[in-house]
Amino acid sequence: MSANQARRRDSLGTSLKDNSLTVLEEFRHHPLDTGVDCTRLVQIHAARNEDDPLACDLVHVAFGARPKFEALSYRWGDNDDQKTILVDGKRFGVGKNLWDALHFLRGRAENTPYWIDALCINQRDTEERNRQLRMMGHIYFRASTVVVWLGRKYLQFQSDIEESQLVRSPSTTKAEPSAPSTDGQDQAHNAVPGEGSSEREMVKELCADGYWNRLWIIQEIVQARQIKVCFGKLAMTWAHFTHLVTMHNPDGGGPLRLDRHRKERYNGSHTLQKLLGDHEAAECKEPKDKIYGLVGLAADAHGFPMDYNKSLIEIWTDTMEFMNGRGLLLESELVEFGKLVKRLLMGTQCGPLQQALRPYQPEKDPTLVIEDDGRNPKVFEQSAFLLGYVSHVGPSTTESIASLQKLDEWAGEVQKIWQEFEKITQGV
Template structure:
């Protein structure tokens, strides 16, 4: 009972009340069944049916169902009432009728389905309960007309002859559970039986997913390929779009599907968006732009991509037509003017849709994830899961449903730039996977729960001890390693670049935080309303991807606020503009804003991350550049952030004549030398699996190259000897340690000693030839050296090193300061602190070597001893031109 949440306790009370209510009604009706005349009983049943029909209709009205649905449901109720009157007017069925419809047996029948009702419970869920248990009651009552002796015999056998003896035996065994070996064996057998049933259910889910999802898809694709090759298909004309009038959109009416594989047929209609018609807006990932499939639209051939074809297959129903809005089909992609006009309507299209369907696609295994999400939501809803020991079920991670959930969280759909707006503005957004609809906030809540530190091991993507699995830019470690083996290497091998979630799950969190109901989300960042400012939207979504890089701007304009009239005009979607021009226009609008800080956007700019030729100034954020490291600055919160410029406000302006950005800053230092190792990177592609022992030498080489750098430049006239070496432990973690959550806090002196232990362990273990050899080396380490591993200090330090240095390299300045810098930093680059900035930046003399050329921005850096405003007093400020 102590593990129940307040909601779970309330739900338990409701269920116990249901049982008591059902038992009481059953006893009363048992009495009245023998006393009341037949006419009174029949009249009661009629009014009971009508009362339930009225309650059903009220539920349909509140859920905004159509009149056709209301009429159909009322007809079903009326049919049940008439059938009772015709079939059983003179039977004593009141007891059975009320024993079930009084909700007593409803608990027993439907509680195992409560995972869908206990969490996101709405009027339709309640309606299903009311209707289904009454329909079942009618069937049971009807069956019992001629089989009452059989029904009573089964009841007597189940409860009297079997139930009571088993209850007595179970109670006795429970009482003597600590004294009798037989009782202990009984519990072991019971546990084995439970595990067997549990595993059997997993197998059933796996097979059922293949039959329901994989087989129909396979047959449909084969049939479609066959039909496309037929001569009569080739003689059909190709579909031609009709021009849209102002304020119009196209809607795709997807025709019903028969029970066998058939050609997908649809029609396209034009509708005004004001007032909005009834339609579903579908959010999905385009994938390849090659038109490999074909459907029939208005009797004409309509080529579509594989992704769009799979989407139409998933949305096609055998019961009714669906009215959809799908960007790839409802917008003429070859007409750039129409595309630009429709993109401006995109926010309204998704906001006014009756429902937004988020379709991540994926293979048939995702069907397993849908049911698991509802089970976990029900668990979170009812129990205090933080008190549960999840480490005891490490083998759970190997089950197909958990693998399916891990695949869902790493789906590339959540990395697509356009879905930010599509998810953020939808009033009723649901994730559709494997035939299951999941409210978006339920999905986000389960994701947040799964990625808590004590449960993340359930999403490990490999069965190989000592291996890691990469999803996007994140590494997860197999926690089933021997202790202290797993404790020692886990933090080195887990890369979580910004928060305690992977790249894709962080993207999910970003989109969720932009939704109106984000305030109620567990761990919500929705209270940060400034996140919907354009500069902050671009900053937190820079790692999203899009086939057309311009969409990383155009896809956010619809939800961004406070751009201003001039900005609205400049950033109007126009696909005829070059990519560089769109990025430059965006940067001009952002840096022209005077009412809020925008200088943090420079962290996404610079020439220090890619060797590709740039045709735009270095101060313009390159939003199509894929970086493996996140900026040091943070726009979500102010506490705990770096504050290199102190309290000084930003001062910058754009020089139109030279197309440069002029910032007020101070110059504090210059790069003297760089670590010979280069950047810290495992060198893996997405979803690569590698032996962890191959990563230890990489970390070892990176750290020792940093030590060599310190010994090469031990000090300076303004710094004591060995200052750099003594500060290395601090520089490797950028002065902060990463806690179990997304919080980064200043490190204390205990981590200095932890660094020395960690370094000795690396030297000791880097030569391990195998995991058995590694285990022997671990055992040879003195016990006191393992104390930092046991209490987690060393693990925290290792994790913080990877978090701070990933995708960057170490350098030292002329004054002996260690710094963490962009990969393409060069000796001689200057270190500046712009006013209003959280971090220092590196600049480089422009290659043009003219007086007006100014400097090129290299990128953001961490510099020891300047990150909290220490250099902002008694310094000479200057205006620096960045070209």
Template sequence: MFEFPYTYRYSPLSLGSDIRLLRLMPHKDGTAPIQCQLFDYSLQDSGKRTHLYEALSYVWGGSDKLRSISIDKYNLPVTVNFHTALSRLRDRFIERIIWIDAICINQVDLKELSLQVQLMAKIYSKANRVIIWLREMEPDSEQVFEDIRLSANEESTEHSKKEINQQAILNLLQRPWFQRIWVLQEVAAARHVVIMCGSVEIDRYAFCLGLKSLKLSYTASPELQTLPSVTYLIERAGLRSKCTTNLPERFSLNIRCLPELIDMFHTRKASDVHDKVYALLDMSSDEPDEAGLRPDYEVSWKELFQKLIKFALGKDVSVETSDRTQRAVIKSKGSILGQVSSVRSDDRQNVNIKFTSKNTAWNLGDKMEWTLQASAKSIRERDIICLLQGASKPTIIRLYRDHFAIIVIAVTPLKKSGSFEQLELSKSIKYFPRDFPLVWDWNSSWESRKIEKDQRIGCL
């Protein structure tokens, strides 16, 4: 670990202040040491929609190599990627006011960290703009951005569009920023977004429109499967309402219920596994206090994971988790509703379902098509639709030799076709005849496991 003399020490936030902001001092020499100041700031409304600071959305980078910046004449170690971002953001003549989590939050104070995380959505929504930092340019990065701009331009000729290097664009979209969990909330809350790679910038509208025009296929790589959901969040920046929930101190984007967000994004990466839950709370329509899910980094991962599962499936399920893994073993009673007969995937999943005649409590007819949001685990033919006792929504599971794997924990169709009537399943189904040994694995490598060939509804 690199040693820095006279290391900066944080003071508690002053009374009446919500956050700290970073003042990035200008310098005419781009290679000069980076000098900054930290000051306390209140997010209380001042009659303006936004405050005059920017917020950075980025990936911290590895801590094996560190650089030093100056904060109020004291040294502070930062990662190489963070140092590079500050170097690019620094102006020659004018100071910039920026909110950056790595510096503006005292990361070693777990109580402060827990409180600041609860303000994250509000911080990004109040910023004048959010800057997505995709790291330094690679040899083809500048051309990639020009190709995306060209694709967004309706006046471009078909010939020029054919010359676009789509593989280079896909490579850009596999950069670490697109795989992180926290960036979802950061761009979802933003009012204006700019994407920055080295010295090149592109507006979020041109970026998203260009990707749409290219009609890229994201099915070849597991890392890209939920990318349409990410670009959708970027595209809608500034259009999404920012509201206060029933709790006056809670700020929420109210996008989807928490189990749905978990289904979509639980395989994304986080430095701290707690963030796979906490990063989604202020995007959800649920109240975290009701499930005991308010951010608290002093709570063990084992306890947090158990609380989340009981919130999604009901308090009566049996759950075994561990602080060392992202894998839960669940036991529950349930009722089989049907089986997936076919799936068609693009940026969403169109699932045809054949309902089993064994279940007479839920009269849905023989077949139905559901349009579902893209999920972290892809739904496949012969996956099973069931309702677990205590759950309010169906679950999609997959049969293995000695257990069922959870694919989608809370099914909420965006569109439905067939003889469907909106029903409260927990009230309409009273009989839960089957014991389900379930495994919910959050590891991104889960899809590479071998699937049992005897996965068919007839064996159930």
């Protein structure tokens, strides 16, 4: 830490013991340079005491400078439970779970810069949010480590657990976790201590954690080169964590499901169509993220249009036209895929008004007739069979009442249609 940073931290700590954080000016993000691929990183200030205010700095970095950083993966939690931290000496509101994560990180790795979405993205700037979310996959891939924060609540299980007592997996390499060893020494080392202990209850709670159901963490976990899992007071590698889970809860859910996705990331199975189908039940607060949250992970979704200003029906249209224009859908899959995307975006309770609702912007009337040159994504090819045709249009209600002749003509036409129907059904 520089001398200036230390002096500023000391002055902040002294002043805030006597004054509320609310007296400070609210933090506002400085705009990012739109001419280069760049982002912000968080530098957490060290603290002498546990109750010192959480303070950090935001720095702008260009990807071309090859910055070294770690990326945080966590649940945002309830927005109603807000805590205040200091960013560049000004107050900034964060959720309780992120506040706990920052406390944990502050005591673990001084001078480590982090990418944290709630801080590094100006959530009030939709255009910046669109640009940064397109980079999410690259950010988590370029991070030296993705830090998974599962929460402070696991302290309740850890009063009688030391990190050295937990089930351990064999040593791992930096690239990928190795398969469990089978020699006698490792088997003894991997033995499960205290089958009825707090450790087993803790793992049960870990596997049921709502974190694993979040949609965004699919991309964050799968893209990561290395993962550190933190919960309560403990931290361990992904390999150790998944081995711990397997020893206590080998049913394949939660983290083990994501571990399988990590192993499949290079076999070409991560298509947008498959990802949307596989993760239909994944949870997110923003319906648009049901699509946008998986685009960065899909091998065939480069160039997908992401725009949070668009309505749900516009995003449905974008998705269908993108898939159709790239030839990513078979003709037989069009209808079912359209239904899937509609369910993801709108569920079953969303009415037409909610689907189309967005800030009004005047625009030209769309062309009703589309010329198809074989490459227009707005033209969907679908096989069809002629089941019938309109042979006659009957009179209106007013005409039927006023003109008996028109009514008789309509009755005659109905009789002709009925006779034709009988011939067909009787095979004549």
